Each structure stands twice: as C-alpha cells, then as structure tokens.
Amino acid sequence: MAKVIFSSELQLLTGEDHAMVSATNYRDLVAELLSRYENLSEGEIMKMAVAIDGVVIPDPLLESVSSSSEVHFLYRISGG
Amino acid sequence: MSEAREYKYIGQRTIRPDGFDKVTGRADFGADLSLPGMIWGKILRSPHAHARINKIDTSKAEAHPDVMAVVTHQDFPAVTAGGFAVGEGQVDFKDLSKNVLADDKVLYHGHPIAAIAAKTEAAAEAALSLIDVDFEVLKPVLDIAEAMKPDAPLLHADLFTQGLAEQPEKASNIASRMELKKGDIEAGFAAAEVIVERDFSTPTVHQGYIEPHATTVRYEADGQSMVWCSTQGHFDVRAIISTLLSMDLSKLKVIASEIGGGFGAKTTVYLEPVALMLSKKSGRPVKMAMTREEVFRASGPGSATRSRVKIGARKDGTITAMKAELNYAAGAFKGSPMAPGCMTAFTPYDVENMYVEGYDVVVNKPKAAAYRAPGAPQAEFAAEMVINELADELGIDPIEFRLQNAAKEGTQTIYGPKLKVVGLVECLEAAKNSPQYKQALAENQGRGLASGFWFNIGGQSSVVINMKPDGTGTIIEGSPDIGGSRASMQMMAAEELGIDISRLTPVVADTEHIAYSATTGGSRTTFATGMAVIEAAQDVVRQLKERAAAVWNVTAEQVEWEDGVATNVASGEKLSATEICQSAEKTGGQVSGRANINARGAGPSFAVHLCDVEVDKETGKTDVVRYTAIQDAGKAIHPSYVEGQYQGGAAQGIGWALNEEYIYSEDGVMENAGFLDYRIPLSSDLPMIETVIVEVPNSFHPFGVRGVGETGIIPPLAAVATAVSDAIGVRMGDLPCSPPKVLKAIQDAS
Numbered sequence: 001m002a003k004v005i006f007s008s009e010l011q012l013l014t015g016e017d018h019a020m021v022s023a024t025n026y027r028d029l030v031a032e033l034l035s036r037y038e039n040l041s042e043g044e045i046m047k048m049a050v051a052i053d054g055v056v057i058p059d060p061l062l063e064s065v066s067s068s069s070e071v072h073f074l075y076r077i078s079g080g
Numbered sequence: 081m082s083e084a085r086e087y088k089y090i091g092q093r094t095i096r097p098d099g100f101d102k103v104t105g106r107a108d109f110g111a112d113l114s115l116p117g118m119i120w121g122k123i124l125r126s127p128h129a130h131a132r133i134n135k136i137d138t139s140k141a142e143a144h145p146d147v148m149a150v151v152t153h154q155d156f157p158a159v160t161a162g163g164f165a166v167g168e169g170q171v172d173f174k175d176l177s178k179n180v181l182a183d184d185k186v187l188y189h190g191h192p193i194a195a196i197a198a199k200t201e202a203a204a205e206a207a208l209s210l211i212d213v214d215f216e217v218l219k220p221v222l223d224i225a226e227a228m229k230p231d232a233p234l235l236h237a238d239l240f241t242q243g244l245a246e247q248p249e250k251a252s253n254i255a256s257r258m259e260l261k262k263g264d265i266e267a268g269f270a271a272a273e274v275i276v277e278r279d280f281s282t283p284t285v286h287q288g289y290i291e292p293h294a295t296t297v298r299y300e301a302d303g304q305s306m307v308w309c310s311t312q313g314h315f316d317v318r319a320i321i322s323t324l325l326s327m328d329l330s331k332l333k334v335i336a337s338e339i340g341g342g343f344g345a346k347t348t349v350y351l352e353p354v355a356l357m358l359s360k361k362s363g364r365p366v367k368m369a370m371t372r373e374e375v376f377r378a379s380g381p382g383s384a385t386r387s388r389v390k391i392g393a394r395k396d397g398t399i400t401a402m403k404a405e406l407n408y409a410a411g412a413f414k415g416s417p418m419a420p421g422c423m424t425a426f427t428p429y430d431v432e433n434m435y436v437e438g439y440d441v442v443v444n445k446p447k448a449a450a451y452r453a454p455g456a457p458q459a460e461f462a463a464e465m466v467i468n469e470l471a472d473e474l475g476i477d478p479i480e481f482r483l484q485n486a487a488k489e490g491t492q493t494i495y496g497p498k499l500k501v502v503g504l505v506e507c508l509e510a511a512k513n514s515p516q517y518k519q520a521l522a523e524n525q526g527r528g529l530a531s532g533f534w535f536n537i538g539g540q541s542s543v544v545i546n547m548k549p550d551g552t553g554t555i556i557e558g559s560p561d562i563g564g565s566r567a568s569m570q571m572m573a574a575e576e577l578g579i580d581i582s583r584l585t586p587v588v589a590d591t592e593h594i595a596y597s598a599t600t601g602g603s604r605t606t607f608a609t610g611m612a613v614i615e616a617a618q619d620v621v622r623q624l625k626e627r628a629a630a631v632w633n634v635t636a637e638q639v640e641w642e643d644g645v646a647t648n649v650a651s652g653e654k655l656s657a658t659e660i661c662q663s664a665e666k667t668g669g670q671v672s673g674r675a676n677i678n679a680r681g682a683g684p685s686f687a688v689h690l691c692d693v694e695v696d697k698e699t700g701k702t703d704v705v706r707y708t709a710i711q712d713a714g715k716a717i718h719p720s721y722v723e724g725q726y727q728g729g730a731a732q733g734i735g736w737a738l739n740e741e742y743i744y745s746e747d748g749v750m751e752n753a754g755f756l757d758y759r760i761p762l763s764s765d766l767p768m769i770e771t772v773i774v775e776v777p778n779s780f781h782p783f784g785v786r787g788v789g790e791t792g793i794i795p796p797l798a799a800v801a802t803a804v805s806d807a808i809g810v811r812m813g814d815l816p817c818s819p820p821k822v823l824k825a826i827q828d829a830s
Contacts, residue, residue: 005496007260007495007496008243008258008259008260008261009243009258012243012244012245051496051497053497054497054498054499054500055497055500055680055681055780056497056535056537056680056682057680058537058538058539058678059678070497070498072495072496072497073496074423074495074496074497075258075419075420075423075495077420077423077535077537077602078347078450078454078537078599078601078602079344079450079453079454079534079535079536079537079601079602079603079604079790080287080343080344080345080347080450080451080452080453080454080601080602080790
C-alpha cells in the first residue's frame with residue numbers, strides 16, 4: 001500500500017501523521033482519504049501540491065500510485 | 081534525459097533576439113502604448129497608514145470639465161474570498177480587490193482610495209485634490225513583533241489565525257501558523273555538544289525593477305476589452321481582472337509589453353482593473369503609470385522578517401538538530417512567503433532532527449509581493465549565519481562543515497519528499513577549489529560563505545512553431561521574457577530542428593494567440609516552456625519527415641532527420657527543411673508544430689557564494705572586494721544568460737545585505753521612497769561578480785535544464801553579513817549592514 005505522509009496542516013484534520021492507502025492513482029487515493037477522515041475536505045487537499053515518489057506535481061489528477069509509493073502533500077510553490 | 085550528446089546550439093553564446101530593439105529604444109514597454117482618444121488615470125492615495133474611511137465625496141471631481149470618470153471601491157462588484165497560486169503564493173481575490181481600491185479602511189500610507197480619469201495627465205493629477213475623504217485615523221503597527229502582541233492595533237476584525245490546533249476566538253494580526261518537523265528535535269539537541277542560538281532580522285526591501293507599473297486599456301461593452309501592461313504573466317492578469325470585475329474571460333485580451341524588470345513583483349495587479357473600470361465609465365481608452373514614489377509606497381515589496389535559529393552539533397562536525405522560528409511581515413493583507421521560507425531554511429542540510437515554525441503577520445505596510453525565491457533569502461540568511469558561527473565554534477572550515485552535512489540524492493527534506501539528484505556537493509567542491517577561496521585576505525577584510533536552495537517549478541506552457549514557405553520558423557510562446565528566455569527557446573528549437581537559430585524568430589503572443597501559459601516565475605520558463613518548445617519542434621520534424629516521405633513515396637519510418645535535412649534511407653535522396661516548406665502546399669499545406677504541457681520534474685538548484693569585503697572602520701562603510709557565485713544549472717542553455725542570472729541575483733542580495741531597507745516614520749510613512757535614498761548597488765559599487773556554472777543534469781528535462789533565476793539571491797545575505805562580521809569581529813544579525821549600523825557595532829565592541 002502507498003504511504004501517505006500528512007503535512008502539519010493536514011495532521012490537524014487527520015489526527016495522524018501518515019496513512020497506508022491502497023490506490024492505483026491519485027484520484028482514487030484522495031477519494032480514499034476523504035472517506036477515511038471526515039474533517040478532511042476536498043478543498044483542503046486541492047489547494048496543496050503533491051509529491052509522488054519525490055516528483056512534485058502542482059495539479060495532480062490521474063498520476064499513478066504504486067504499492068511502494070511515498071506520497072506527500074505540501075504547500076504549493078510558485079515563485080518570483 | 082536522453083543519453084549524452086554533442087550539441088550544436090545548446091551551450092553557445094548567441095546574440096539575443098531582442099537586443100537590437102532594446103538598445104535602440106524601439107522595444108515597447110508598459111508606458112509606451114498610446115491609443116486614439118486616450119485619457120489619463122491617476123490614483124488618490126491614503127495620507128494615513130491606518131484609518132477608517134467614513135465617507136468619500138467625489139462630487140466636486142466629477143463636476144470638473146476635464147474629468148471623464150471617477151471610481152472608488154463601490155464601483156467594483158463584490159468579490160468573495162478565494163483565489164489561486166501565483167507569485168508570492170495564494171492570491172485572495174477579496175483582499176486583492178481591497179488592495180487595488182480600499183473599501184472601508186486604509187491599511188498603509190499610499191493605499192489607493194479613488195481614481196480619476198481626465199483629458200490630460202496634469203488634469204487628472206490636479207483633480208485628485210477635489211475628492212474629499214473623511215477619515216478616522218487609527219494607530220498603525222509596523223513591526224512584526226509589535227503586531228503579534230495580543231493588544232496590538234488590529235488591521236482586520238475578521239482575521240483569525242489559521243493553522244492552530246484550536247480555532248481561535250479572537251481576531252489577530254497573525255494570519256497563519258505553519259509547522260514542519262522531522263525526527264525528534266529535543267533528542268537532537270540533547271545529542272549536541274555545541275549549540276548556537278541567535279536572533280535575526282531583515283528589512284522590507286524593494287525588488288529594484290527600473291520600470292514602474294504601467295498599463296493602457298480599452299473597455300469594449302459589446303466586444304473584447306484590451307489590456308496592455310508590464311507583467312510577468314498576462315494570462316494570470318486576465319484571470320485576476322475577470323474575477324475582480326466579473327467579466328467573462330473571453331471578453332478580455334491581455335498583451336504583455338516588454339518588461340523593465342519584475343523579479344516577482346509583476347505577478348499581481350495594481351492599476352489594470354482600476355484603469356479598465358475608468359475606461360468603462362468614460363468610454364475612452366485609459367493609460368495609467370505609477371511614479372517611482374508610488375511604486376515604493378504602494379506596490380508590493382519583499383517581506384521583512386524576524387527570526388530565531390538554533391543549531392546543535394557534535395564536536396566531530398555532525399549536525400544533530402536544527403530549529404527555527406520564522407516570522408514574516410505580509411503587509412496589509414495576509415499572504416507573505418512564510419511557507420516557502422519554512423520549507424527552504426534547512427534544506428541544504430541532511431540532518432535527522434529539524435523543527436521549523438512560521439508565522440504570517442499583517443502590518444500597516446503595502447501588501448508584500450514575490451521577490452526572487454520568495455521567502456527563502458530571509459530564512460536561509462538566518463540558518464546560514466548560525467551554520468557559519470557553529471563552524472567557527474567547532475574550529476571546522478565552513479566548506480568542510482557543509483560538505484559533512486550536505487543534502488544529496490535521497491536526503492529526506494523537512495517539507496516532504498526525498499531529493500532527487502542535486503548538485504550541492506559539486507557546488508561546495510567548486511567553492512573549495514575557487515581562486516577566491518585560496519586567496520589571502522588583507523587588513524580590515526573579511527570573508528563569508530553561504531549556500532542556498534530553491535525548489536524551481538514547472539507548470540503549464542503552450543508553444544506553436546509555424547514554419548514559413550522559405551523554411552524559416554516562428555516560435556510562438558506565452559511566457560513573457562524577463563531574463564532572456566527568447567534566446568533559450570530559439571536555441572532549443574534550433575537544436576531539435578537542426579535549423580540555424582537565425583532562421584527562427586521567438587515571439588511572446590497575447591492571450592488570444594496562444595493557449596494558457598503560467599506566469600513567468602519560479603524559475604520555470606527555460607525548463608517548462610523549453611520542454612514545450614522541444615515538443616513542438618519534434619512535432620514539426622515529424623511532419624517534415626512525413627512530407628518528405630510523401631514526395632519519395634516511402635513511409636515516414638524510411639526517412640531520417642539530421643541537421644535540418646531529411647534523408648531517404650533507401651535511395652540516399654535528400655530534402656532540406658527549406659525545400660520541404662517551399663513545396664508544402666503540394667503535400668498538404670503549411671507545417672505547424674504544437675505543444676501544450678504541464679511540465680513536471682523541475683529540478684531544484686543549489687548555490688554557494690563566496691564574498692570578501694573590506695570595512696572602513698572609521699565610517700563603517702563596506703566595500704565588496706571580491707565575489708564568486710557558484711550554482712548548479714543542470715545544463716546551461718545560454719551560458720551568458722545563466723551567468724547574468726547568477727550576477728543579478730548576487731547584486732540584489734548584496735544590496736539587501738548592505739544597504740537596502742524601507743525606512744518608516746512612527747506614523748507609518750516611508751521616508752526613502754526613491755532610488756536616491758533607497759540605495760541599490762550601482763555597477764560602480766561592485767566588483768565583477770565571478771561565476772562558476774556547475775552542471776548536474778536534471779533527468780526530467782531533455783537537455784538536463786534546472787531553473788536558475790532565483791537561487792542566486794539566497795546566499796548573498798549570509799555570505800556578505802558573515803564577511804562583514806569577520807572583518808569587524810562582531811556578529812551582524814540585523815540587516816542591512818549599513819555604515820551607521822556597522823560603525824555602531826564596532827564602537828560598541830570597543
């Protein structure tokens with residue numbers, strides 16, 4: 001199962017620092033998280049970027065997630 | 081990335097395609113467009129740093145014969161909170177609407193209150209005095225620490241701190257809190273044998289762009305309105321204006337003029353929606369341009385900060401714990417670059433235990449805007465100063481200390497993912513081997529060194545390459561060229577097509593002539609738009625091969641492409657790109673290549689800077705006598721432009737460290753709103769900045785490119801302040817290290 005590591009902002013909503021999730025893509029992974037944590041909203045997740053196996057993806061949707069993937073939600077960086 | 085290959089155009093120092101227009105004055109910048117029937121807009125600004133607006137009476141101004149329109153916040157549609165990421169981070173549309181024209185409160189000296197459009201610029205300026213505003217003046221709060229106190233004057237009655245475990249009951253000037261952690265910070269400090277803990281501050285600073293904000297607009301009630309402006313991202317200007325004015329996106333065309341510097345500051349809007357509203361009310365095209373003083377008083381500066389950093393290490397040089405509290409001034413509305421500051425502060429280090437806490441604080445200053453690697457210079461300044469002091473305490477060379485603890489492939493960052501291949505170690509080795517590091521210092525001189533990290537980003541880019549009947553091509557992109565990207569696009573297309581760069585013309589198109597492209601920022605353009613150029617060029621090559629195959633009555637697989645020439649592998653016949661384009665009408669029409677991408681895999685960039693200074697101990701004046709900027713570019717497409725980015729970042733960072741600061745009176749009025757009193761470095765102030773381009777390729781880009789535009793401004797703050805500290809024997813923790821401050825430090829120490 002993929003390991004999802006929550007940022008401190010998301011930990012306030014999940015009450016956990018990580019979760020093990022069975023999913024094959026990002027959309028399914030988010031759906032599973034939303035069903036698991038009632039305080040977590042789609043809006044909170046959508047305003048964050050995601051890093052799957054070290055690659056930061058600002059606008060994820062159908063990206064593949066494997067059983068050994070490490071998924072981090074993080075602040076969306078823009079720049080100057 | 082493809083396997084190692086010899087490049088024909090990549091890595092050359094070609095002549096910039098926009099050079100002639102710029103040196104001859106032919107290039108059109110933000111204030112250069114005039115339209116038939118055009119009138120002028122001017123803004124009435126707040127004389128107070130903090131006040132409630134009881135009433136605005138515009139009747140006398142409206143009655144003036146030369147005045148053609150007057151607007152206030154009440155003319156704008158109501159906007160709900162919410163927004164998107166650009167520049168310094170999340171843009172909140174409701175706040176932005178109140179920043180372009182104040183609603184019920186003014187929150188900084190210079191805050192726009194009303195705007196007038198009149199037949200001449202002078203008439204518009206004069207008519208501003210006809211607007212009467214009834215204020216209830218309030219006490220301002222300018223300092224971060226003061227603003228964070230529970231009894232501080234409140235800027236917003238509805239601002240409640242986000243990011244706390246418990247929802248706060250009272251409003252506050254602290255907009256949000258962020259916490260990042262890794263390992264066990266207390267155990268890390270318990271394992272340390274030497275600990276250094278220090279406080280730091282950095283001032284509010286200006287990005288130093290020379291061209292003031294300017295726009296010319298024409299509102300069309302039944303057609304498409306036009307906005308011409310100096311911006312880093314005309315597609316995002318379109319999105320912001322359409323939201324603020326409740327206009328359909330399709331009813332707006334935004335044209336990016338040439339830009340006279342942006343550095344992050346031109347990723348938002350100030351004049352454009354106001355000008356469009358004036359145009360709507362007057363029925364005339366409207367031009368608006370800020371004066372230099374307005375730029376300083378009322379556009380977005382880089383955030384001031386107050387920080388505390390604590391780092392512990394064992395005597396063998398292993399860092400065991402790193403901790404920081406980083407407080408950022410957002411200005412009048414929430415949204416400082418506190419988050420990227422927290423994420424970058426300790427990223428150059430592979431350390432088991434880290435803890436960073438950040439606060440975004442509103443104060444009565446202009447809303448902060450992005451400034452080159454927003455948030456990172458301030459955070460990494462504090463961290464690098466403590467690293468240098470700790471190296472001194474341990475008696476370890478600062479480069480060796482960094483090498484021992486350097487981030488590398490696989491390092492777990494505090495903000496989340498593990499790093500891919502990065503070039504920090506290579507930069508540190510280059511610093512160790514640099515001529516400057518081996519050079520002895522003279523009397524009254526000091527040396528400083530610092531490293532820096534910035535993420536770099538990818539994002540959406542769109543490119544079309546149109547081939548012409550003579551075999552030349554036009555590269556149409558949607559990324560405003562703020563640092564030489566047109567040359568990079570030309571070179572990458574030439575490399576892929578095998579056509580000489582002189583036969584390819586890069587053009588930055590308006591929002592109607594190319595699909596959406598994200599704002600030029602985050603060091604994304606050569607990486608992301610470059611990937612789109614490569615993909616579009618590959619599309620052109622595919623079609624040219626198909627056309628040649630049709631002429632020879634073979635399949636495209638039987639055609640090879642090299643150096644702009646198609647070869648029939650069976651017969652050996654050849655057709656050049658020019659020949660194929662000349663007969664394109666016979667083989668299916670003209671050839672165009674296209675790419676619309678959302679680029680992933682941006683490679684982070686690390687830098688290491690060395691600074692030698694000489695301090696006049698009688699006056700406190702500091703001269704930079706030698707400076708070397710070393711940075712990983714992945715692959716330098718145009719080395720001169722890459723070096724220019726390193727040198728520009730270093731020059732801005734040196735200014736930030738030595739002289740630059742917004743100076744405010746107690747009642748919140750900026751006292752140095754001009755380049756005579758706000759002292760950015762002149763070329764005569766600096767030595768030639770030496771550069772070393774390190775190339776550790778980014779495997780996600782076909783040529784190995786990493787962004788290079790921002791990282792170079794991060795190390796100078798600590799490199800310069802450490803050098804000054806070394807020269808005078810006193811640790812300088814508060815920037816800028818200006819002559820009065822340095823002289824006082826020397827006198828206090830003696």
